[in-house]
Amino acid sequence: MTDHAPTALRTHLCGQLRPEHIGQTVTVCGWVGRRREHGEHLAFIDLRDHTGLLQCVVDGAHDLRSEYVLRITGTVRPRPEGTVNAALATGEVEVGDCTVEILSEAEPPPFPLDDRAADVDETVRLRYRYVDIRRDAMQRNLRTRAQVNGAIRRAMDAQGFVEVETPMLIASTPEGARDFVVPSRHRPGTFYALPQSPQLFKQLCMVGGIDRYYQIARCFRDEDLRADRQFEFTQLDAEMSFASQDDVLQAITTAVSAASEAVTGRRVVDVPRITWHEAMGRFGSDKPDVRFGMELIELTDVFAETGFNAFKAPSIKGIRLEGGSEATSRSRLDDLTDQAKRWGAKGLVWMRVEQGDDGATTLSSPIAKFLSEAELAGIVERTGAQVGDLLFLVADEWLATCHVLGLLRLELGRPPVDEGGLQFLWVVDFPLFESIDAATGRPVPAHHPFTMPHDEDLHLLDDSDAEALLQVRSQAYDLVLNGWELGSGSVRIHRPDVQQRIFGLLGISDEEAQAKFGFLLDAFRYGAPPHAGFAFGIDRLVALLVGEENIREVIAFPKTQSGTDPLTKAPTAIDDDQLDELGLRLLPPPAS
Template sequence: MTTTQSTTGELPIPVAGAATSGGRQRTAMRTHMCGDLRSDHVDQTVTVCGWVAHRRQHGQSLTFVDLRDHSGIIQAVVDGSVDVRTEYVLRITGTVAVRPEGTANPALATGEVELRDCEVQVLSVATPPPFPLDDRADSVDEATRLAYRYLDLRRDRMQRNLRIRSAVLAAMRSALAPLDFVEVETPLLMPSTPEGAREFIVPSRQFPGSFYALPQSPQLFKQLLMVGGTDRYFQFARCLRDEDLRADRQYEFTQLDLEMSFVDQDDVLDVTSAAVLAAARAVTGGPVPPIERMSWHEAMNRFGVDKPDLRFGMELVELTAVFAGSGFKAFAGAEAVKGIRVPGGSASHNRRKLDDLTARAKGLGAKGLVWMRVGPGGELESPVAKFLSAEELAGIVAATAAVAGDLLLLVADEWATTCEVLGQLRNDLGRPPAGEGPLRFVWVVDFPLFVGVDPGTGRPKPGHHPFTRPHPDDVDKLETDPLAVRSRAYDLVLNGWELGSGSIRIHESGLQQRIFGILGISPAEAKARFGFFLTPFGYGAPPHGGFAVGIDRLVAILAGEENIREVIAFPKTQSGLDPLTGAPTPVTDRQLRELGVRVVTAPAPAPAPAPGQGQGPVAV
């Protein structure tokens, strides 16, 4: 039941007979939403409210007003002339009627009807907007759109995106509630933990010279909730990282953060899958394929990346055995030789484009790129073809299943370089736009516990955070062959976008000390950096694990957007500025004195983090 404010200033009172209209809320000011009206409302007197999308004057006898709210547009036919302009806010009461024959508008859901005998009330006048509030705004400079974001949000595209986001959150919450999860809010002011991405620092007024940090994630607190017996926790957490921005990254972002006690990896994956698939079904309205699963090693071998896009083929093909005894030195001496087949790519790639692909491969770290065109009879045209035997050429065709007109791209190098270069070329040449094709989720599991060696210390570098549990089958290799140790870490990927990461945690002090020792973290340093986190584990920590789903990225994919800024109500630009509010802005000298802070010339920016470091969509 809805309420209306009494004119005497009393508390709100019930509205008799208040009901929803087409699933939308009826209020004291309107009976229906603009987009709800259909032919079954004919002869009903209705009241709608909204903004003027268009006004057309027919002499002095009639005025046509297209009134818009977030649900759609309804045409109102007003007798005489009415002095309204675009974006005026109106309340119109009229009778629903069928449009005259030949005037229906099939482009509108309400296009068969209109309002007649209209009474118009102007609720608010409006200055002409700086850009049209329709699809033409997509070509407007983004900084202008963000400076007037409150106008940009009136557009159908933005309203749709916000409602998709709301549906995603509601579906996830509904999926977790029956599973005995407890929603808990964790602190926004916390100590600095500089082992992760760059943080936002907040000076303390009461403790001059000391600082809080804004959370990169609720990681530490959600694990402490497990120590505290919460058993199953979740929240839609706001997280912040002071990292360079891009299409899929903002300073502040939202993640579905969860943690579970007395579980193994499959338990966490099953619960997260249920929440994510519920969100996808809520948006698409239909079935969603189950989430596939593959190891990190398989993902790299087949797709060249740890966030594979499964919507298209062009998988990497293993060719190392083909060249095992080759006389072509570039192939014979390589750790790995792989290739990809670009269907029909011969015709679309002239020599200039092939040179560009070679330059791209070298820019990605390869020593070179071998290209081969497949001729009408299956023969291979390539600058290196004369150096290869007939058996090798036939082996390439057989392994890649090449047919006439295809283009083959081969890389020979170290295994990791070969995979990564071809993986990027695969995405460059074949990846569909965000809104095309099916939804293809995949779990990538068994990530390496360590990723290479720090040249400065000679010690292994953690692939995740230092609290990630090693794979039980590899624990005996921790000290002897650490780079061969797999972890109990896992990523969720959708259409080539990493949605989030998670892991089973280390809950035993002995194993944790072994990991710290391998990383070169002494007991004293561990106590100084993580003491408030590690001490509680001495009071009995359950086995536990968790995950975090990047909401902005998930919603962007479900909405068919290439940029997460389009699914965030008030985002920053890629430079980190807010054109709407002008943030960041200077503060007064008085504020600085209260905080014990003095502004000095900033040093040169630090170099960008290495690939795989810095901000991902979530921290887990």
Template sequence: MSGSSTEMRTHMCGEPRASEIGSTITVCGWVGRRREHGEHLAFVDLRDHTGLLQCVVDGSVDVRSEYVLSVTGTVSARPDGTVNDKLPTGEVELTDCTVEVLSVAEPPPFPLDERAEEVDETIRLRHRYLDLRRETMQDNLRKRARISSAIRSSMDGQGFVEVETPMLIASTPEGARDFVVPSRLHPGNFYALPQSPQLFKQLCMVGGLDRYYQIARCMRDEDLRADRQFEFSQLDLEMSFAGQQDVLDSVTTAVGAAVAAVGGEPIGDIPRITWREAMDRYGSDKPDIRFDMELVDLTEVFVDTGFNAFKAASIKGIVHRGGSESTSRNRLDDLTESAKRWGAKGLVWMRVEEADGGGVSLSSPIAKFLSEEELAAIADRLGAEAGDLCYLVADDWHRTCHVLGLLRLELGRPAVNEGGLRFLWVVDFPLFEDVDETSGRPVPAHHPFTMPHDEDVALLDGGPEELLAVRSQAYDLVLNGWELGSGSVRIHRAEVQSRIFDLLGIAPEEANAKFGFLLEAFRYGAPPHAGFAFGLDRLVALLLGADNIREVIAYPKTQSGGDPLTSAPGPIDRAHLEELGLRLLPQGT
């Protein structure tokens, strides 16, 4: 029985089959539905995580929903005409039953079947132990465990060493807001919980571990979302004497093992595009490539335009195939409002109609401001056909891409469980995401230990234009439009590192105070190294078709960071505070 039999049971509820007819077995589980037919006959569905078994008992036995029973009886063939082909155990039933009530149960506060999907999530979380009894949640957690296990096996097989890093670490002001823990032995001082084991894994490389990995818990005190919890799990890895391709290969192998563990199609080679191309074609650094609707560049068409709104650095368009009929004027107004909220000055839309003399014509409130040649060029470049709806945005390159990228998702994005699994590597991220206008300092796009592209190092000495053109050896893994994770080749040479710190305006003393231990470690012989981290919760959710990572986390928190089960967070008493050397400010300050 594959290890499922115990002192208390011989079989799991989902196991008995016709081949075992005649044997006497004992099963344990929870009472599902009962069907009573008077004092002489009742059917009780006994349930555990493997399935359901119908037990035929005397109708005078008082068992209720969710009572915990041990039932000993004979596996019997069901009488003719009563076989239930919807159940794996439906050919048999347990007869001559001896029922022992192991625990009584109050009626559950919500139905423990698929109808629970409709129940207020707070109620599910308040009684999460009941929610977990449901088949869907059992399935989610068991598949998650299989995925974790497959990832560990894959990493072990690739020669990675699993290392645990500390949870109580020094706070660093960069990046996400830390959760902090007051120190009793050092009043007035605090530990931080790790946002990621970033610095420790690099130290592991200096320490000669060669290949490190960990399924690490990370904590960030930032607002929660459907795909973000305070605490989350990452597959975190780092490799010595390795470059980008090595990391991509290792991660691909691990992710492939994860997909295979839940019966997905082999992922094959993951396509790769540059950040620049991703922005150009999809308007996003995490493109959802389950559907096309790519951005088309129209800037050249309008170099000499007389239409003021199109005298812009970048003009792009997308085509909603056959969208004209299904899109009302009201909807177009809503989309225009959305585009403005996303930062655009406006949104130009054009309905594509059959032209009198063959071909197509474009109908739009702004068509009268454009020349025949311009209209023809738009239709031609967009490949517009009658019935299509075209959208154009004109602005600087970044904003044009961003707005059309969001519009593309709004118009075409499939549901979470449709369109298969479309992984994508996005490479050559810019080293800096912006240059601060007042200070002239570049703003790092990744962390400050990210290696610039070798051929772009010279650009570090240039002005804002050159700085923004510097590519980094940083890469993201994207799945169906969700950012799964990111990584980079790290700087291991002191002179490059100090150049970066200098550019970012981090003085040597400051760098020393924040990262001194890492910089010191690098003075003792740092191997070139590169790494990656990706969110396990997000991967599991997407593999299981969940649109929300709470569905694949046993005990998640609500959007406001509370736990309805334990009522965390809560106050602590005065003595406790005093021991930690803390005093609360009055409320409302």
């Protein structure tokens, strides 16, 4: 344990004391974790601070209650024979001959601060977050987060990146989610926005010659919340001039490796790369969890001559659940079929792999009678099916087939977040456009409109065929960890001719481009270097490093999933005087 200098009130931290301190007079401070009576006068007090527990033997401790804040002075001595607690770092010693000073009395805590707190309603924990933070798990998570931030900063500094703070009050810019807006008192009727990311400002830093920028940035997005998403979040934001995709991936891998080593003691030696198309085809996801197998299996050619109408589709794929036949009831299969339809599937075919009377492998399924012997044999051969397995097949457009089976794969096989180690993965070569808008006929960008296409695909931007546009690959890349998207980045467009072509395809006129992005486009006129960047969520990285399913467990004061703060009661109304000062009027509440 790292030594800490003594303060005016204490000589040591509770978790520091060891046998080498025996005989020393010490003063420790902390909270009463537990009190155990020992005879008529003596009591054992477990004193707790952020470093751990220390047993103190106190005479006349009847007035000491749970969570009282104490200052205890006494002599370190060995625990009596047979009372050593091997589960505690301080379990070989105790403090005796104690003088106790009550620094602060406390009401009984609203919930236990041991393992039972996991069963407490989250809203209650957040209402009393200042008490919840005293728990070992929260202490560990928040201190680990600080370690991660420190490791990232050291790694970025060592690579020549310069930390630059960008503004928190900016103009509203389209970035894919709703802005949080802030009314201006000095200019009534106008608004600032809180940044969804420092994207445009970090590009301006490249125009300004910073060369390598980074920031541990606070960002804000007004979007629906879930386990890996909050209104306000923290990300490592980085940008590099005169750099390629490979340069960015190497720099970010170095930072992530430093963070991993700070927490686990192990560096990330090499992060595999996979293209977006391969990720979708093998795992049905652009953020694949590669801790387990159950990859999607290509079956389209098996049914090239099929007479079964449901399988007359552009793409047919399947997954194999090893040993799943006996463990999966018919009602569960019906539930999975309904779920697949909610995910967008036209249907879900299941097949139990059984052994026939002749010893051959057979497939039992409601649709088996519609398939030829060659098709049934082809399924068994292609999937590697063994007796006792369970197969699932989906037939649809390629992307829809991949998507549904990818979700089903996670439903059936994904391990808990704290199992399977840390499996980082770079996903590269995302499509530049994700779809064609049926109403306008224009492509829908998969990323922001400043993402550079691959040079060899630039000619496709001039193709009048919408399908050709969907084949354009961007120089965009994501970092994935255990099925969570940690972050995204791309090589930026610095060439005016390419930017103009992209804006034209998206239907953004010169006037609209100037209105939305004018300050960036104007800056590019004064010499923009080729540049590329990335950002990843520190909340998500820390959650996975400590084995938490929810990023709220690694944020000191998060919002609930409904977006409220039980501690401060935010969001709250403001009074009429404030509204008048800002020049605002509220609409009447909607009729119930």
